[in-house]
Amino acid sequence: MPHRHGQGHRMGSKYPPSMRGCLPLWILMLQVALIVIFFFFTSFDTSSQDPKKLMGNFRVLQDVTIMAALGFGFLNSSLRRYGWSSVAFNLFLLALGVQWAVLMDGFLEWSFRKKVVIKLSSIKLATMSAMSVLISAGAVLGKANLLQLTAMALVEVTVFVTMRMIDRQYLSMDNHVSMMHIHVFATYFGLMVAWFLSRSLNERVTEEKNQTTKSSSLFTMLGTLFLWIFWPSFNSALLDIPRERRNAVFNTYYAVASSAVTAISMSALARPQGKINMTHIHNAVLAGGVAVGPSCHLITSPWLAMLLGFMAGLISIGGALCLPEYFNRVLGIHDTCGMHYSFGLPGLLGGIAYILLIIYEVTWTKQSMISYQLFTGTGTLSLAVASGLIAGVLTGLVLNLTICKGPHAAKYFDDQAFWEFPHLAIGF
Amino acid sequence: MKLLFPLMAIVLEAFMIVLFGYFVKYETEQNTIQQLNSTNTTKVDRSLELYPLFQDVHVMIFVGFGFLMTFLKKYGFSSVGINLLIAALGLQWGTFIQGIIHHHGQTIYIGIKNMINADFSTATVLISFGAVLGKISPAQMLIMTIIEITVFAGNEYVVGEVFKASDIGASMTIHAFGAYFGLAVAGVLYRPGLRWGHEKEESVYHSDLFAMIGTLFLWMFWPSFNSAIAETTEQQYTAIVNTYFSLAACVLTAYAFSSFVGKRGKLDMVHIQNATLAGGVAVGTCADMEIQPYGAMIIGGIAGIVSVLGFKFLTPCLTEKLRIHDTCGVHNLHGLPGVIGGLASIVAIALGASKGSSMVMQAAALGSSIGTAIVGGLITGLILRFIVRVQPTTEFFFDDSVYWEVPMGKEVDDE
Numbered sequence: 050m051p052h053r054h055g056q057g058h059r060m061g062s063k064y065p066p067s068m069r070g071c072l073p074l075w076i077l078m079l080q081v082a083l084i085v086i087f088f089f090f091t092s093f094d095t096s097s098q099d100p101k102k103l104m105g106n107f108r109v110l111q112d113v114t115i116m117a118a119l120g121f122g123f124l125n126s127s128l129r130r131y132g133w134s135s136v137a138f139n140l141f142l143l144a145l146g147v148q149w150a151v152l153m154d155g156f157l158e159w160s161f162r163k164k165v166v167i168k169l170s171s172i173k174l175a176t177m178s179a180m181s182v183l184i185s186a187g188a189v190l191g192k193a194n195l196l197q198l199t200a201m202a203l204v205e206v207t208v209f210v211t212m213r214m215i216d217r218q219y220l221s222m223d224n225h226v227s228m229m230h231i232h233v234f235a236t237y238f239g240l241m242v243a244w245f246l247s248r249s250l251n252e253r254v255t256e257e258k259n260q261t262t263k264s265s266s267l268f269t270m271l272g273t274l275f276l277w278i279f280w281p282s283f284n285s286a287l288l289d290i291p292r293e294r295r296n297a298v299f300n301t302y303y304a305v306a307s308s309a310v311t312a313i314s315m316s317a318l319a320r321p322q323g324k325i326n327m328t329h330i331h332n333a334v335l336a337g338g339v340a341v342g343p344s345c346h347l348i349t350s351p352w353l354a355m356l357l358g359f360m361a362g363l364i365s366i367g368g369a370l371c372l373p374e375y376f377n378r379v380l381g382i383h384d385t386c387g388m389h390y391s392f393g394l395p396g397l398l399g400g401i402a403y404i405l406l407i408i409y410e411v412t413w414t415k416q417s418m419i420s421y422q423l424f425t426g427t428g429t430l431s432l433a434v435a436s437g438l439i440a441g442v443l444t445g446l447v448l449n450l451t452i453c454k455g456p457h458a459a460k461y462f463d464d465q466a467f468w469e470f471p472h473l474a475i476g477f
Numbered sequence: 478m479k480l481l482f483p484l485m486a487i488v489l490e491a492f493m494i495v496l497f498g499y500f501v502k503y504e505t506e507q508n509t510i511q512q513l514n515s516t517n518t519t520k521v522d523r524s525l526e527l528y529p530l531f532q533d534v535h536v537m538i539f540v541g542f543g544f545l546m547t548f549l550k551k552y553g554f555s556s557v558g559i560n561l562l563i564a565a566l567g568l569q570w571g572t573f574i575q576g577i578i579h580h581h582g583q584t585i586y587i588g589i590k591n592m593i594n595a596d597f598s599t600a601t602v603l604i605s606f607g608a609v610l611g612k613i614s615p616a617q618m619l620i621m622t623i624i625e626i627t628v629f630a631g632n633e634y635v636v637g638e639v640f641k642a643s644d645i646g647a648s649m650t651i652h653a654f655g656a657y658f659g660l661a662v663a664g665v666l667y668r669p670g671l672r673w674g675h676e677k678e679e680s681v682y683h684s685d686l687f688a689m690i691g692t693l694f695l696w697m698f699w700p701s702f703n704s705a706i707a708e709t710t711e712q713q714y715t716a717i718v719n720t721y722f723s724l725a726a727c728v729l730t731a732y733a734f735s736s737f738v739g740k741r742g743k744l745d746m747v748h749i750q751n752a753t754l755a756g757g758v759a760v761g762t763c764a765d766m767e768i769q770p771y772g773a774m775i776i777g778g779i780a781g782i783v784s785v786l787g788f789k790f791l792t793p794c795l796t797e798k799l800r801i802h803d804t805c806g807v808h809n810l811h812g813l814p815g816v817i818g819g820l821a822s823i824v825a826i827a828l829g830a831s832k833g834s835s836m837v838m839q840a841a842a843l844g845s846s847i848g849t850a851i852v853g854g855l856i857t858g859l860i861l862r863f864i865v866r867v868q869p870t871t872e873f874f875f876d877d878s879v880y881w882e883v884p885m886g887k888e889v890d891d892e
Contacts, residue, residue, distance in 0.1 A: 108529050261884040263553060263877075264683055270557045271690065274543060277561070278535045291525060295589075298528065299503055302568075302592055307490055309565035313558065314486030317615075317880075323479035325615075326882045327554055334561065351587070352498035355569075359490060 072196050079199065083148050091155065094168040106169040112282035113176050115275060117143050121183040123272025124331065125386050129262045131191050133464045138195065142186055142202050146179030147172070149203055153210040154178065173286060174224075181209045181231050185239030185441075187386040191259075191462035192246040197448045204447075205238055208440040212432060220425045220432075225287040226403065229342035230433035233400060236393030237434055240382055241441025245449050247383035259385070259462055266327045273331045280305050280338035284345045293346035300345040301338055304358035308337025311362030319370055329369050332391030336361035339395040343403035347410065357402055361395040368394045385462075400430035481867060482616040486566070489619060493569045500573065504586045527589040533701030534596045536694055538564055542603040544691030545750065546805055550681040552611050554881045559615055563606065563622045564599040570623060571598030574630045593705045597647060601629045601655035605854075607805035608659030611678065611875035612666055614867045621857055625658055628853035635845055642842035643834040645716055646703030646761020648818025649846040656812030657847050661854025664801040665862050670871035671802040677875040678804070685746045692750045699724055699757035703764040716764035720757055723777030727756025730781035738789045745788075751810040752784035758814035762822040762839075766831035776821050780814040787813050804875075819843035 122139040126132045154174055155165025165171075182202045189201070212234065216227035261269070285297035312333035317325045337358030341348070348354050368390030376382045376389070404426040411419045460466040539561060546556035572595040576585030585591075602622045613621075633650045636642050644650050671678075680688070704716035731752035736742045756777030763776070787809030795801045795808065823839045825831060861868070873879045 112532065263884060264687075266884060267547060267553050267557065267687055270554075271540065271544070274539045274557070274561070278532065278539050282532070295525060296503060298525075298589070299587065299592070303497070306565040306568055307494065309561055310486055310490045310569075313562045314483040314490070318480070318483030318487070320882065323482060323880075324878075324882045325554075325558065325880055327558065327884070330558055330561075334565075349503060350498070351501050351503070352494050355490075355494045355497055359494065 072194075075196060076199060079145075083152075086152060087148075090152070091165045091167055094166050103169065106173065109282055109286045110169060110173045110176065112279045113173060113180075113286055116279045116283055117176055117180050117183060120272050120276035120279065121180065121187070123268050124276060125187050125190050125269075126272065127261045127265050127269040127328065127331065127386065128191060128462050129260050129265050130463050130465070132265055132268065133468050135190060138190075138198060139183055139186065141195070142182050142198060143176075143179055145199065146182045146202050146206050147175045150175035150178040150206045150210060153207055157210060157214045174228075177228055177231070177283070177286065178206055178209055178213075181205055181235035181238070184232065184235035184388055184392055185242065187388040188236070188239030188243040188384045189246055190385045192243065192383070192385070193448065195467070197246075200448060201242060201444055204440065204444045205235070208238075208436055209234060212436045215432065216429050220428050222425060222429050225346065226343050227429060228287055229284070230396070230400065230429060232339050232342070232392040232396035233430070234433040234437040236388050236396065237437035238441040238444070239388055240384060240393070241438055242445045242448065243384055244380070244382045245442075245445030247381060261328065266331075269331050270327070273334060276335055277305055277309070277338070280335070284338065284342050288346050296348065297345040299351060300341050300348045300354035303351045304337035304341035304345075304354040304361070305335070306337075307355040307358035308340075308362040308365075309334040311359050312336065312366055315363060315366040319366060326369075328387065329366055332369060332387045333362055333365035335391055336365035336395035339392055340399040340402065342396075343399045344406045347403075347406050357398070361398055364394050364398055365390050397430075397434075400433075404430070482614070482619075485616055485619055486562070489566060489623070493566075493573070496573050497569070501576065501585045501587060504588045525589065527593065527705070530701050530705045531589050531593050531596070533698040534593055534705055537698045537702055538596050538599055538603065541691050541695035541698065542600070542607075545688055545695060546607055546610055547691065548680045548684050548688035548747075548750065549611060549677070549804075549875050550679060550684050551677050551877055552875050553684060553687060554877045554883070555615075556610065558881070559618055560603060560606065562615065563602055563618050564596075566619065567599035567602050567622045567626055568592075568595040571595035571626050571630070574598075574627055575633075578630050578634050590706065597651060597706075598626050598629055598633075600647075601625060601651050601658065604652065604655030604807050604811050605659030605662060607807040607810075608656065608663045608803045609666060610804040612663070612668070612671075612802070612804070612868070613861070614869055615880060616867050617861045617865055620861065620865050621662065624857045624860070625655075625853065628658070628849055629654060632846055632849040635849075636842040640838045640841050640845070641834060642838045643765070643822065643831065644762050644842060645707055645712070645765045646720070646757075646818070648758055648761030648815045648822075649843050651815075652758045652761065652811040653815030653819065653843070654846045654850040656807045656810075656815060657850035658854040658857070659807055660795075660801050660803060660812065661851045662858040662861065663803060664799070665855060665858025666868060667800045667802055668871045668874075671874070672797060672800075675871070675874055680746070685750070688750050689746075692753065695754055696724060696728075696757070699754065703757065703761050707765055712765040715767070718770060719760055719764045719768060719773035722770045723756040723760035723773040723780075724754070725756075726774035726777035727759075727781035728753045730778045731755070731785055734782050734785040738785065747806070748785045748788055751806055752781050752788065755780035755784035755810060755814040758811055759817040759821065761815075762818040763825045763830065766822070766825050766833075768825050768830050772825070772830070776817065780817050783813050783817060784809045816843065816847075819846075 118140055122136040125139060126135040151167060151171055154171060159165060182205050185205055186198060213227045216222040281298040281301040284301040285294045288294045288297055313325060313330060316329040317323045320326055340361035341354050341357050369387060372390060376384060407422050407426055408419065411422050543557040543560040547553040572587060572591055575594055575598060602625050605625060632654060636644060636650050700717040700720040703720040704713045707713035707716055731748060735744050735748035739745050759780035760773050760776050788806050792803055792806050792809065795803060819839065823836050826834060826836050826839060869879055877883050
């Protein structure tokens with residue numbers, strides 16, 4: 050990232066002194082605590098496994114990790130003064146979130162009875178759970194310091210894993226569908242947290258610093274592309290039956306393709322002079338993958354997936370055009386990277402599409418379970434939205450407490466609050 | 478004019494959805510109806526084995542080609558953004574048109590292999606896009622995508638089914654085809670203002686680094702590209718090994734010759750970005766033949782040298798003498814190495830490295846690829862020049878701000 054600064058250390062770190070002492074201390078203590086917990090409560094899976102299956106799991110894990118580390122890292126790096134923080138905090142949150150999610154998943158699954166057995170598949174699941182933090186971070190980015198983000202990560206992973214356990218046990222949802230509600234959950238969680246943090250935001254700061262440049266836009270595009278490419282892996286990661294996995298891969302492939310075409314053309318259609326807006330592209334080309342997520346294993350012909358992608362592209366661009374103004378002015382929620390319309394709205398569309406699809410399937414096969422299916426389908430979706438909203442509000446309240454006070458509003462969206470800038474000479 | 482591009486894209490997308498609704502189904506349905514037993518799952522399992530290779534190809538198409546073209550200082554958004562657009566459209570059209578040609582108009586049942594082939598067919602358009610980069614509008618690119626993929630699928634059918642030529646890494650059918658198609662279009666769309674260089678056609682330090690991202694991703698995943706559609710595991714293995722060593726040899730010769738022809742022995746970033754990949758292109762056709770690693774290294778080495786020399790001497794000559802302006806130098810990265818690949822396969826067969834095809838058929842395949850590419854390119858160029866006349870004027874060449882809302886934020890460097 051070319052965030053070199055000509056004048057070197059023009060401005061030192063403006064932490065209050067107590068913060069400087071407490072940030073590393075807290076984080077180190079947390080890491081030590083995690084190590085201790087891992088020492089006492091976890092063990093590796095020692096049973097011999099089919100090497101082919103192992104490799105399969107490992108490949109999916111790799112894809113998901115690329116999406117989380119590279120994809121989300123660069124996706125959020127669009128702010129001109131905040132690129133370093135975006136990529137690095139993203140990695141930090143991922144590393145923390147995965148460790149915590151492995152523990153939480155294990156504890157909830159075994160109900161604290163015995164040691165948590167760590168398998169490749171549990172790391173994969175944990176990485177996907179940790180992605181919820183990365184999505185939420187997109188909405189809060191630039192307005193919170195590392196300590197606040199750490200607290201947010203711990204709370205969010207806990208709530209998300211608990212929500213999935215409730216889905217599984219009480220609503221008898223399968224792993225895949227409950228995971229696919231991650232987008233809705235994480236977006237509303239992030240928006241609520243952002244609501245509390247953007248209170249003190251004033252116009253001047255946002256205008257000056259909340260801008261993109263040409264090169265930071267390109268970096269964001271790199272992240273977008275990684276997410277776009279690996280989205281089929283994400284949507285098929287938790288499916289076990291080969292036929293369903295294949296359907297998921299195919300549907301996602303065509304859905305993201307059609308949402309990319311739709312998003313780019315709609316962006317040109319909606320703007321004066323027919324110019325395309327790069328920020329819209331970053332968010333809206335992914336909408337198809339999000340929207341097709343919950344139902345991708347059920348759809349049996351590509352045109353339906355493409356239609357979903359098409360609608361997701363429309364909704365996402367529509368949201369990007371109309372919502373930011375309303376959210377900023379009326380509600381006072383500042384959504385840094387536009388997570389609401391790249392993940393939230395398409396996620397809702399996907400949830401609704403899933404419900405419609407199971408209703409259709411059930412009526413078609415004339416089963417008598419329709420009301421039950423309808424109940425569980427709407428139940429999971431509304432649970433995701435509700436738990437996101439409530440947990441987000443609570444977290445936002447906690448983050449505003451004095452103990453982890455965020456940076457002053459004038460220091461929002463600025464790398465200089467956290468990083469040493471290299472002392473580079475201009476010109477070569 | 479403002480509405481032309483978005484409406485065209487929306488209509489095309491709607492058209493794709495309707496076509497898919499009528500013609501395209503997943504493989505599974507057919508299988509489950511025919512055989513509801515265990516063989517079904519094993520077949521599905523096999524097909525998913527290709528998925529990692531598919532993803533490598535996917536990364537090359539979207540990140541590799543996209544970022545490779547970001548070297549222009551004011552044209553980065555279009556390079557990556559339009560790349561994504563035309564690839565996303567092209568893969569849908571490619572799925573359909575290849576299926577129709579190979580299944581003779583019946584319902585198409587798609588598998589991972591079809592998706593790889595669809596990605597391949599978009600590669601031709603992206604290569605041609607490199608030749609016309611900065612001189613063409615998105616609406617024209619949509620038209621070109623549709624026509625080029627149709628012609629490509631026709632030529633591929635002729636090469637594969639009629640000549641039964643061997644072209645596993647598609648040096649001839651994709652690289653040479655895409656390059657000469659693009660050159661033909663660029664020739665028709667030529668404007669006199671390009672002759673002595675355009676003021677915006679240059680790179681800056683960080684745009685060259687962005688292009689390097691693309692190069693590295695292409696370089697890393699090229700073995701997957703050349704081996705993705707191999708029939709047997711053995712061929713796949715041979716293709717991976719051959720491509721790997723060819724690319725390595727190519728890097729060495731490209732660096733050496735870049736320094737050799739450069740001023741005071743300095744390296745040229747353009748050569749490094751492009752010529753280092755020529756080895757992968759050139760070894761494509763004979764990647765699955767028994768040419769031994771040293772054979773692959775010879776092919777790669779020659780390709781690297783030819784590519785650098787092409788950039789240094791041939792591209793300026795093409796622009797000034799033949800009035801063909803090749804923005805990314807696709808002729809040197811895809812055209813010449815593609816031809817080398819075709820010739821190398823003839824030599825390899827002559828030396829007895831493969832019995833899959835004959836020398837005559839390989840030569841016919843090479844000729845057919847280049848011939849259809851040039852004819853198709855000329856026709857496309859004429860259509861774009863005289864029917865879809867939305868080309869920007871010369872002063873707006875290589876400029877993002879014609880199509881994009883370019884952020885006003887200053888780089889932190891510039892302050």
